[in-house]
Amino acid sequence: MQYFVTGATGFIGKRLVKKLLERKGSVVYFLLRKESAGKVAELRSYWGVSAARAVPVFGDLTARKLGVATEDVKKLKGQIDHFHHLAAVYDLSADTESQVAVNIEGTRNTVEFAKAIDAGHFHHVSSIAAAGLYEGVFREDMFEEAEGLDHPYFLTKHESEKIVRQDCKMPWTVYRPAMVVGDSQTGEMDKIDGPYYFFKLIQRMRQLLPPWMPAVGLEGGRVNIVPVDFVVNAINVISHQPSIGKKCFHLVDPVGYRVGDVLDIFSRAAHAPRMNLFVNAALLGFIPKGVKKSLMAIAPVRRVRNAVLKDLGLPEDMLTFVNYPTRFDCRETLAALKGSGVQCPNLKDYAWRLWDYWERHLDPELFIDRTLKGTVAGKVVLVTGGSSGIGLAAAHKFAEAGATTIICGRDQDKLDAACQEARDKGYEFIAYATDIADMQDCDRFVQQLVADHGGVDFLINNAGRSIRRAIESSYDRFHDFERTMQLNYFGCLRVTMGFLPGMVEKRKGHVVNISSIGVLTNAPRFSAYVASKAALDAWTRCASSEFADQGITFTTINMPLVRTPMIAPTQIYNNVPTLSPEEAADMIAQACIFKPVRIATRLGTVGQVLHALVPRVAQIAMNTSFRMFPDSTAAKGDKSGKPQLSAEAIALQQMMRGIHF
DSSP states (O other): OEEEEESTTSHHHHHHHHHHHTSTTOEEEEEEOGGGGGGHHHHHHHHTOOTTTEEEEEOOTTSGGGGOOHHHHHHHTTTOSEEEEOOOOOOTTSOHHHHIIIIIIHHHHHHHHHHHTTOSEEEEEOOGGGGBSOSEEEOTTOOTTOBOOOSHHHHHHHHHHHHHHHHOOSOEEEEEEOEEESOTTTOOOSSOOGGGGGHHHHHHHHHHSOTTSOEEEEEOSEEOEEEHHHHHHHHHHHTTSSSOTTEEEEEOOSSOEEHHHHHHHHHHHTTOOOEEEEEEGGGGGGSOHHHHHHHHTSHHHHHHHHHHHHHHTOOGGGGGGTTOOEEEOOHHHHHHHTTTTOOOOOHHHHHHHHHHHIIIIIOGGGGSOOSHHHHHTTSEEEEETTTSHHHHHHHHHHHHTTOEEEEEESOHHHHHHHHHHHHHTTOOOEEEEOOTTOHHHHHHHHHHHHHHHSSOSEEEEOOOOOOOOOGGGOTTOHHHHHHHHIIIIIIHHHHHHHHHHHHHHHTOEEEEEEEETHHHHTOTTOHHHHHHHHHHHHHHHHHHHHTTTTTEEEEEEEEOOBOSTTTTTOGGGGGSOOBOHHHHHHHHHHHHHHOOSEEEOHHHHHHHHHHHHOHHHHHHHHHHHHHHSOOOHHHHTOOSSOOOOOHHHHHHHHHHTTOOO
């Protein structure tokens, strides 16, 4: 038996050829572009046959008679028993021009070629999309009844089948597979399509919610899903049967599921929250088209819709087919397969394999470089306050990752020591002596960096000053508030606003502002520090909104206590949970990689929730700690010794040792 196959390198075609070659003495000729000749050895290896049994025929689907050389046409004339046409565009999001060229004109060229070589039987692999959006049950003997063919994918599938029915003079058979997913035994799939578009949504739900929590799903029309191995096995069995000329076979799941059921099945396979409550998507149909069109004309609505679709990897057309209205009869297929052992498996039995394969091999997140090196290598990163503490630890990470790492600080000796430390580790820092609290010095510094490096790609606003002193001890120390605000707020803004024009021009840039857990918990004794950081947080939220459409992003890190020289004077911190500078630097690295709006520890988030839900209780708790832990001797101006802690304070310190961020 000799075969000719188009689309032999495709997901279905590759497997069908393998199945055909399992027949004793069979030979398969397959269409291949000349530029793809390098694939032949790999294909033969996959099929497990020699060159004599898998023979490439070079041509082009978009050329008349497939562009096959005259000598090859003569060689094949009268030799092909079965001609399988699978080459097509199976992509809802493909442009209309390419779909017409391949699905319609490509089929026309294929029929002409099959006629030229006097093929015995023409097998056309179409799709249930040929039925369009038919309302009701579409039988295998129906074709002209198709309706709702406005979408180019539906239209081209219908028109290509029409060419076979009208122009093919040899015996022909049409196969209409349903939505094809991966192998039911291995889960193997080659692309994200159909139900796979919703896998990212399910994965997000699993990450955010416990599996026992009920979720709300979308109930829509019926969708029909079949695994690729069923499609291949069915075509292989049916195509070799007699009396199949001018017949059509629906390769579909006889059961079929509603959209909501499919989502629930895959949610279960992913160990995500089950969708126990469904909202009928048909309700959306009651919204007048004019209202929908008006809503989409509003820029914010359109941008939010597009952002959500992009984030979840959903093509815009996908939502159009949520209320898919067609069901498919398959009695001819069931009769043809009776006794062969080939039947469509239940989706519930193999959904877990599809999910597992997607998460291991197809999840788009797998192909994004989430390393710091992939994010900052070759980029210019500025870390203010980079000569010690958190800034220095972060600078080391950026330099190790291949970034042009710039640090600044007031103390030249510390900067020199930091640069020597970097050289000892095999990389370089570029250091500038700068006082961020001095507005004129900020301007000079920014201008110098723009001249020397063309601006920065990542700005880490780390330079800061912290003062732990009760308000009642600050009545005559207003300068504490002024100098804290000068550095933590005004200095940070001066530097950031200096670099923003360059970022806007390049339409890219990321700013990381090191804030404090105190902004979330309203920590007593830190009024000057928390107020300055809260002002920075508020400015950042405003800036994020203003620059959201210009490629510039901001991250606020509500940093917990870190073991740095800044907290050293407060000795009571020796027995409370703190992060190391390296752990704090990891948070900064994550901010640059993932660019979230905010990074906060669980302890900080709990404090914020308490202040939002039960503010009076939160105030009492914070006041208790305020009275329990006095000002440090340095804050009091007393150098006589350590502050005396009560028994309750010591006990609380010991308890806090078990708290981890």
